[in-house]
Amino acid sequence: MKRAIGALVTVLIGAAIFVAIGIGFHAQKYQSVAPTTKAVDTGTTQMVNGKSLKVYTLNLYSYPDSTGTFDASTGAPAGTKPVAIHKNGNPGWPAYGPSNVFQIPAHALVKVHWEQRDSGGSLNNSWFAKPTGTVGPVTLNGKEIPASGIDPSQVGHTFTVRAEPGVDPHFFLNVAAPLNPGNPTDTSTPQVMEFSFVSGNKGLYEWNCEFPCGNGIGGFGAVMSAYGFMSGYIHVV
Amino acid sequence: MSSENIEIDEFHEGKREEVAKQVEPFFKGGPIWKRPFFGVFIIWSFMTLIGVLIGLFVPVHVLNGSSSSQQDSVKLTIVVFTVIAAPVSAVVYGIAAYSLIKWNKRGSGKSDTPPEDGVALRGHGPATVIWLSISVVLVVILLFWGMMVLSSEQTPQGDAIRMQVVGQQWVWTFQYGSTKITSTQLVLPVDRQVVFEVSSKDVTHGFWPVQLGVQVDANPGFSTTIAASPNKLGKFDVRCSQLCGLEHAYMQTTGRVVTEKQFEHWLAQKGASPKAIKLFTTDAK
Amino acid sequence: MTSTEVYLENTVLGPKAGGLYRHQNFGTGLISGIVFGFIGWLIGQELLQGSNWGSDMTVTVTCVGWVIGFLLGMGAFNAVGRWILGRDEDHEDQLYGAGVGQGWKRYFKFCTDHKVVGIQYLVLVMTLFGAGGAMAMMIRTQLLSPHMNWLSPQSYNALVSVHGMVMIIATIIMVSGPFANFIMPIMIGAKDMAFPRLNALSFWVVVAAVPPILGSFFVGGVDSGWTTYAPLSVQSFPGQDMFAVTICTFVISVTVAGINTLVTVITMRAKGMTMGRLPIFVWGSIIAGGLGLYAMPAFLMAQSALITDRVVGTSMYAPAQGGAGWLYENCFWIMGHPEVYVILLPAAGALVEIASTFARKPVFSYKAMVGAMMAIAGLGIMVWAHHMFTTGWAPTLANPFMLTTELISIPTGVLFLCLVGTIWRGNIWARLPMYFLYLFLWNFIIGGVTGIYLSDVPADQYFHGNMFVTAHFHFTLLGGAMVGAAGAVCYWFPKVSGRMLNERVGKWAFWLIAIGIQVTYYGQFLEGFQGMPRRVVNYNPLFQPANIMSSVGAYTLMTGWLILLYAIVHSWRNGVKAGPNPWHAKSLEWQTETPVPLENFLVDPVVTRDPYGYGEEATDTSQLTPEPVGAGSVSLGNEEGVL
Numbered sequence A: 001m002k003r004a005i006g007a008l009v010t011v012l013i014g015a016a017i018f019v020a021i022g023i024g025f026h027a028q029k030y031q032s033v034a035p036t037t038k039a040v041d042t043g044t045t046q047m048v049n050g051k052s053l054k055v056y057t058l059n060l061y062s063y064p065d066s067t068g069t070f071d072a073s074t075g076a077p078a079g080t081k082p083v084a085i086h087k088n089g090n091p092g093w094p095a096y097g098p099s100n101v102f103q104i105p106a107h108a109l110v111k112v113h114w115e116q117r118d119s120g121g122s123l124n125n126s127w128f129a130k131p132t133g134t135v136g137p138v139t140l141n142g143k144e145i146p147a148s149g150i151d152p153s154q155v156g157h158t159f160t161v162r163a164e165p166g167v168d169p170h171f172f173l174n175v176a177a178p179l180n181p182g183n184p185t186d187t188s189t190p191q192v193m194e195f196s197f198v199s200g201n202k203g204l205y206e207w208n209c210e211f212p213c214g215n216g217i218g219g220f221g222a223v224m225s226a227y228g229f230m231s232g233y234i235h236v237v
Numbered sequence B: 001m002s003s004e005n006i007e008i009d010e011f012h013e014g015k016r017e018e019v020a021k022q023v024e025p026f027f028k029g030g031p032i033w034k035r036p037f038f039g040v041f042i043i044w045s046f047m048t049l050i051g052v053l054i055g056l057f058v059p060v061h062v063l064n065g066s067s068s069s070q071q072d073s074v075k076l077t078i079v080v081f082t083v084i085a086a087p088v089s090a091v092v093y094g095i096a097a098y099s100l101i102k103w104n105k106r107g108s109g110k111s112d113t114p115p116e117d118g119v120a121l122r123g124h125g126p127a128t129v130i131w132l133s134i135s136v137v138l139v140v141i142l143l144f145w146g147m148m149v150l151s152s153e154q155t156p157q158g159d160a161i162r163m164q165v166v167g168q169q170w171v172w173t174f175q176y177g178s179t180k181i182t183s184t185q186l187v188l189p190v191d192r193q194v195v196f197e198v199s200s201k202d203v204t205h206g207f208w209p210v211q212l213g214v215q216v217d218a219n220p221g222f223s224t225t226i227a228a229s230p231n232k233l234g235k236f237d238v239r240c241s242q243l244c245g246l247e248h249a250y251m252q253t254t255g256r257v258v259t260e261k262q263f264e265h266w267l268a269q270k271g272a273s274p275k276a277i278k279l280f281t282t283d284a285k
Numbered sequence C: 001m002t003s004t005e006v007y008l009e010n011t012v013l014g015p016k017a018g019g020l021y022r023h024q025n026f027g028t029g030l031i032s033g034i035v036f037g038f039i040g041w042l043i044g045q046e047l048l049q050g051s052n053w054g055s056d057m058t059v060t061v062t063c064v065g066w067v068i069g070f071l072l073g074m075g076a077f078n079a080v081g082r083w084i085l086g087r088d089e090d091h092e093d094q095l096y097g098a099g100v101g102q103g104w105k106r107y108f109k110f111c112t113d114h115k116v117v118g119i120q121y122l123v124l125v126m127t128l129f130g131a132g133g134a135m136a137m138m139i140r141t142q143l144l145s146p147h148m149n150w151l152s153p154q155s156y157n158a159l160v161s162v163h164g165m166v167m168i169i170a171t172i173i174m175v176s177g178p179f180a181n182f183i184m185p186i187m188i189g190a191k192d193m194a195f196p197r198l199n200a201l202s203f204w205v206v207v208a209a210v211p212p213i214l215g216s217f218f219v220g221g222v223d224s225g226w227t228t229y230a231p232l233s234v235q236s237f238p239g240q241d242m243f244a245v246t247i248c249t250f251v252i253s254v255t256v257a258g259i260n261t262l263v264t265v266i267t268m269r270a271k272g273m274t275m276g277r278l279p280i281f282v283w284g285s286i287i288a289g290g291l292g293l294y295a296m297p298a299f300l301m302a303q304s305a306l307i308t309d310r311v312v313g314t315s316m317y318a319p320a321q322g323g324a325g326w327l328y329e330n331c332f333w334i335m336g337h338p339e340v341y342v343i344l345l346p347a348a349g350a351l352v353e354i355a356s357t358f359a360r361k362p363v364f365s366y367k368a369m370v371g372a373m374m375a376i377a378g379l380g381i382m383v384w385a386h387h388m389f390t391t392g393w394a395p396t397l398a399n400p401f402m403l404t405t406e407l408i409s410i411p412t413g414v415l416f417l418c419l420v421g422t423i424w425r426g427n428i429w430a431r432l433p434m435y436f437l438y439l440f441l442w443n444f445i446i447g448g449v450t451g452i453y454l455s456d457v458p459a460d461q462y463f464h465g466n467m468f469v470t471a472h473f474h475f476t477l478l479g480g481a482m483v484g485a486a487g488a489v490c491y492w493f494p495k496v497s498g499r500m501l502n503e504r505v506g507k508w509a510f511w512l513i514a515i516g517i518q519v520t521y522y523g524q525f526l527e528g529f530q531g532m533p534r535r536v537v538n539y540n541p542l543f544q545p546a547n548i549m550s551s552v553g554a555y556t557l558m559t560g561w562l563i564l565l566y567a568i569v570h571s572w573r574n575g576v577k578a579g580p581n582p583w584h585a586k587s588l589e590w591q592t593e594t595p596v597p598l599e600n601f602l603v604d605p606v607v608t609r610d611p612y613g614y615g616e617e618a619t620d621t622s623q624l625t626p627e628p629v630g631a632g633s634v635s636l637g638n639e640e641g642v643l
């Protein structure tokens, strides 16, 4: 009996240590500034095929420096209500805002308004300059871009989304935004991309950027491999 | 285990007869159910039966569906190997379990003094030779099986279509040769061998069209090839089998095996010109 | 009062014995390591500007500084330094170095006594298993649900990588550390290892190697798995530098330990201990040691080239600049496959000792067993490319490598024959070590059979990079080697600690471990059959039942190991005192007293036969026939013994 208690205590102490370490690792996960950003309900629309879909809008920002601040209401850098772009910002590392975790409803038309403020360059695979998986026109600063997409050597970031394994049907979304011309600073006017897509089935989706804005082999080191800057989750509920 | 062949170390050559007397014969003596051979045989049969049943029924039921002749042969290989391995493993289980049942005195685990010494059996020539020969035969069977399947799977066919698979962190893109069509979904015509030319834009990935039963790594800078022969219409999965960084888990997509007609239709839908399609699908023939 | 205490207390050393080393211990090692690490960090910052996560240069130099500083602070190089300065250590210094008169404190010093090193290794191994096990639990928790969002992909990859490497380090040293150090020299009748200071070095180098790999979590982690395939590992975070420094340091330890084991067995055997009379465990240790000498340098090269690629911009593995990822993969597996046998052979050797002792029988076919071990080692160096069947590298070599891989099953089969042959007709003494032997037999057959699927090129086209592989090698390394190591701990516990292990608690642990292994890895076999890739943070819901099964098994397994830990710690303090030979075994380590005196034998042993003479003439005599000695410290032995 005494030994059984001893054994039990050992197991409990061991489990407690494991849980403590686990909580430490869990805490490491939330590196984004804000809690999950939810898409806003903005009515319904009639699709070409006659179906009516709920419409949601989602704002997306990409900043050249994750150590900066932005205005939570407009998305512009360092506004009146400055919020850190990233909790663990790193000088020279770009980041997405207002969060890296989004929530959208399943089977809805999601309109994305994306303000891109970062510099850029050439893609590893120029195929990603072309929008895939969008519905309707894709506009850049209000003008529709050609089906072949933007110039693959002038890309700022991409917003590339995939469903978690096993979500049916196959879901793939990719839109590239051009780089901010000139010498981008936080006050320059952003490149505004607008596009829509129809969300898929429920599940945990993943988004990341396919522009090599990191360093090392393929430009996918550092910021590209650090969770929460150029990557994140989308909860489709 | 005949008594003549018990080996004793050089110091105890003279004791050979004495040791031999202590050893119960393996096959001979007494009623059949009292001979060690019989006990081992019972356990062996039981374990073999379990192994064979597992081999026949478990893999086929839990293994992913098959969409190609390669995956068919993977399934067959697993069944055959399990069925071959079952009786061999069962020998070890039989001997070990029989020893435990027959020669373990109750309560020995709680005793502080050891049981008296066992028989000084230091080896057994014929047993070792039989054991070795069986292993050699099995290895030869396994090897030939593997070589036969491998060569039949990867023989290039005249009408094979060649396409390019590009892996990059963390997306697969599939290019249909001269049609210049690129897709993130892999659509293949049925009953045509397809040769994948696989390469990467950054780090090493593992191109794994799961139900096609083949895989090959995608390396940056050059391409590796692998052939598959889809033989069943339907969906299949494509996964990355080589850890490739942050979003490795999401580097997966789906594929479809369709009829030749549907395949051409799909290419046309994607924007390929009829001429390019014709060129691509008949080029190889 | 036991003899060790007599020796230790009766020997009064001068107040200056040991010199500087008197003031050095683990604490000064830590301080010096941190200071040197800080100096390294400053140098690194000067040489290359770092971001706030530290640049590769800074991180590497800091880690190297830590390793060197720690060893200097421990006093690892004192003797060499004094020799260079012409003030070589005298006898008193050496006695001090062996821990004379320091009580428990010697366990925290650079102690040259092989028994102290053995116990140090044992504690280190258990600590590493604790760390690696905690990571395993986190991985299994994340995998409970396909949508689990508990760990970020980055943390998950880092955990997977470091779990793998920490466990590999722990398993490489789990038998050859504690038992090839504590037991093996006694088994061959030696007074100590051939190179006691190298022995201490091999241990403290591992201690120095561990913090960098654990620290890698703080600089981004390692996201390339324990295999750290290039070019992904070139792209990875500075954590990768810390990983590489750990490997390079660890390789030094394995190499030094391997040389030490080999030289000890070749030169330090007692009178009459011919090679043909060596216990099988000693054979397992030296074959593993030799194999390690062949294998580990390839890893050192692979990882140091990785460091130069990352830190100073060489392009060994960067394809765009003429490098090749396949170079890394080859180097890695030239280490990687033999390493499996470096882990396995000492454990198998220990299990043979257990089989013979607890079946009360001589080992079956001694020569065949030694031959099988050598054949496994020999073939083991020719099979590495079976890990590369699906890379596309050298397709023409697929068949030859399939052949060599399948050939290994022949000597492995012989090993099985010898184990069951030893048990056959024995009078089984069902104590705890025997339980672990049976568990090993059960598990290793499963590990072996599943290995045959993987050796078949067409089947490997499905199973490569798949959870099936994970289940297979956990079955061999955990279900086989680690279970063997647990058996070895239970078997030699009375000799190491002087007390009996509480087998009641031990058997609870045993059953939890036995069941836990089956549930955990059958679950993973199922995942593999269903096609789940390895190292994924989220997965297809199709695999969830199998994953839940595996996680439940893993928690059971953790409970089992913790209870075994409790049994060990509890018995070490409160266990029933053990006599010198509680198992009535015949090998030399059981013939000397417990606790073992400083130089192992009060009377030099003379060996007249092998240690397996159960059931043979003169049953009551052991392997040892000690000659009484007078005042001298060297025994001449009798003429018979030399035969």
Ligand SMILES: [Cu+2]
Pocket (backbone or CB within 6 Å): A094, A156, A157, A158, A209, A210, A211, A212, A213, A230
């Ligand atoms: Cu980006």
Ligand SMILES: [Cu+2]
Pocket (backbone or CB within 6 Å): B167, B168, B170, B204, B205, B206, B240, B241, B242, B243, B244, B248, B251
């Ligand atoms: Cu990949």
Ligand SMILES: [Cu+2]
Pocket (backbone or CB within 6 Å): C336, C337, C383, C384, C386, C387
């Ligand atoms: Cu291998």
